Amino acid sequence: MTTPSQASSRNVLGKRPQILSVSDSSGRCNCSIVLYSSIPSRDSSHEVEPSLNCSCILATDQTSILNHSDCPAKGDLQNPSIKEELKCSSEDTIVKTKHESHPAVAGPWYAQGKAWHYPATLPRCSMDACFNYSRCENNAAADHDLLIYSYDSPSSPVRYFSRINESKWHTNDPQAACIFFVFVDTTYPWPPHPSSLPHWNGGLNHVIISFADKWTQWGPHTDATGFASIMASDIHETTYRAGFDISIPLPGKHHFRELQELKPLEERKYFAAFRGLRYLGFDNGSEAAVFRSFESFRNMHNGKDVIVATSCNHAVNNMKREKDPILGIHCDEDDALHANYSFTDLMNTTFGLVPAGVSPSSYRFIEVLSAGAIPVLIADNYVKPFDTLIHWHRCLIQFPTSQMHRILPVLRALTKDELVRRQRNCLRIYHGFLRDDDALLQSAIRALKARFLGAASPNFNDFFFI
Numbered sequence: 001m002t003t004p005s006q007a008s009s010r011n012v013l014g015k016r017p018q019i020l021s022v023s024d025s026s027g028r029c030n031c032s033i034v035l036y037s038s039i040p041s042r043d044s045s046h047e048v049e050p051s052l053n054c055s056c057i058l059a060t061d062q063t064s065i066l067n068h069s070d071c072p073a074k075g076d077l078q079n080p081s082i083k084e085e086l087k088c089s090s091e092d093t094i095v096k097t098k099h100e101s102h103p104a105v106a107g108p109w110y111a112q113g114k115a116w117h118y119p120a121t122l123p124r125c126s127m128d129a130c131f132n133y134s135r136c137e138n139n140a141a142a143d144h145d146l147l148i149y150s151y152d153s154p155s156s157p158v159r160y161f162s163r164i165n166e167s168k169w170h171t172n173d174p175q176a177a178c179i180f181f182v183f184v185d186t187t188y189p190w191p192p193h194p195s196s197l198p199h200w201n202g203g204l205n206h207v208i209i210s211f212a213d214k215w216t217q218w219g220p221h222t223d224a225t226g227f228a229s230i231m232a233s234d235i236h237e238t239t240y241r242a243g244f245d246i247s248i249p250l251p252g253k254h255h256f257r258e259l260q261e262l263k264p265l266e267e268r269k270y271f272a273a274f275r276g277l278r279y280l281g282f283d284n285g286s287e288a289a290v291f292r293s294f295e296s297f298r299n300m301h302n303g304k305d306v307i308v309a310t311s312c313n314h315a316v317n318n319m320k321r322e323k324d325p326i327l328g329i330h331c332d333e334d335d336a337l338h339a340n341y342s343f344t345d346l347m348n349t350t351f352g353l354v355p356a357g358v359s360p361s362s363y364r365f366i367e368v369l370s371a372g373a374i375p376v377l378i379a380d381n382y383v384k385p386f387d388t389l390i391h392w393h394r395c396l397i398q399f400p401t402s403q404m405h406r407i408l409p410v411l412r413a414l415t416k417d418e419l420v421r422r423q424r425n426c427l428r429i430y431h432g433f434l435r436d437d438d439a440l441l442q443s444a445i446r447a448l449k450a451r452f453l454g455a456a457s458p459n460f461n462d463f464f465f466i
């Protein structure tokens with residue numbers, strides 16, 4: 001016999017779980033009540049128990065302080081009508097935050113509240129359907145292997161592509177080109193439709209290139225991309241068209257090659273280190289990086305062999321703190337700590353922490369590699385750069401933002417031999433693919449050739465790991 005409670009529960013089967021925002025004094029973490037955490041069995045009498053899942057995802061600026069006595073009883077969490085959820089911390093107070101003012105990104109239920117889980121809206125292109133191989137038949141037989149025509153509009157080539165027009169792969173003849181580069185990182189509006197480009201042809205053989213923090217900043221509307229491929233630093237596993245799009249890195253702003261010969265552990269000053277900005281508030285995409293304020297990240301700092309030095313001192317952060325002082329909790333003490341360490345000093349470390357910023361991609365990624373340190377990537381839903389060329393799992397170590405409490409125990413459990421192997425592989429990756437603008441451009445061409453021509457560049461197979 002079905003009880004009233006069972007009937008009530010079955011009425012919400014198949015609905016998306018409510019993502020209910022929570023913030024606490026440790027850095028505005030939040031939790032979600034998942035009413036149905038798995039697919040129910042075919043036996044309709046079997047009900048899936050609700051569960052409480054906590055992660056540091058979103059918060060808002062509507063806050064109030066509550067006592068522990070206001071926390072819901074365990075049984076209350078099983079009520080599907082709950083509109084708010086309270087996370088009781090080990091401290092005397094918690095912060096309750098309403099969710100309405102900052103709704104989660106539209107998408108499947110598992111992506112609710114996840115800032116980097118964009119809905120998959122690009123055309124589901126693949127090489128067999130969206131690429132004209134006949135344009136490249138002469139290229140494959142030529143010494144150049146690949147001929148590229150680069151538009152100067154809507155913007156000129158940028159970053160390590162800035163000298164593409166001086167390279168052996170460039171052609172001024174659009175009729176001879178295999179691939180067309182379109183750069184969209186510009187302060188000028190993108191044309192109303194890419195069809196305004198003179199050789200667009202529905203986007204066939206076009207590659208749209210962007211280093212923007214978010215594709216939506218400068219990229220054309222998704223329904224206007226046509227058959228074009230995306231080459232960007234903002235590439236996500238849930239929207240990535242494997243075999244068609246390419247993830248590229250942000251170039252390092254500084255290189256620390258003088259530290260490369262230092263061996264892990266005994267020759268390094270620090271075990272793990274990070275120095276960088278905290279992100280406060282929930283506009284301009286900064287909600288993706290608020291995890292840098294969480295206790296699970298800040299508490300890695302021990303003042304000895306693990307340094308996590310963050311600063312809130314930024315014009316945008318300062319304006320947000322004036323508007324909502326609770327956003328700046330721990331900022332003063334963090335700023336004081338940050339001032340005690342230099343960026344160069346902290347690169348003398350066995351592990352370089354690489355927490356995502358506004359985008360999962362980070363300048364610090366290449367900077368850590370340049371110092372001979374092992375990157376510890378903290379990011380969600382991120383396609384690592386040149387993933388079809390580089391065996392990243394033999395170099396870096398990656399954690400989702402919800403698992404930062406596991407980082408130090410995992411790192412300390414690694415053997416010395418494992419650290420030496422990872423460091424050597426990381427240095428080979430750096431020198432082989434990422435060491436400067438010329439190497440980065442060559443790596444981008446390698447990735448294009450492997451993807452669009454089914455071949456890697458000469459001597460690619462000589463690049464091996466130990």
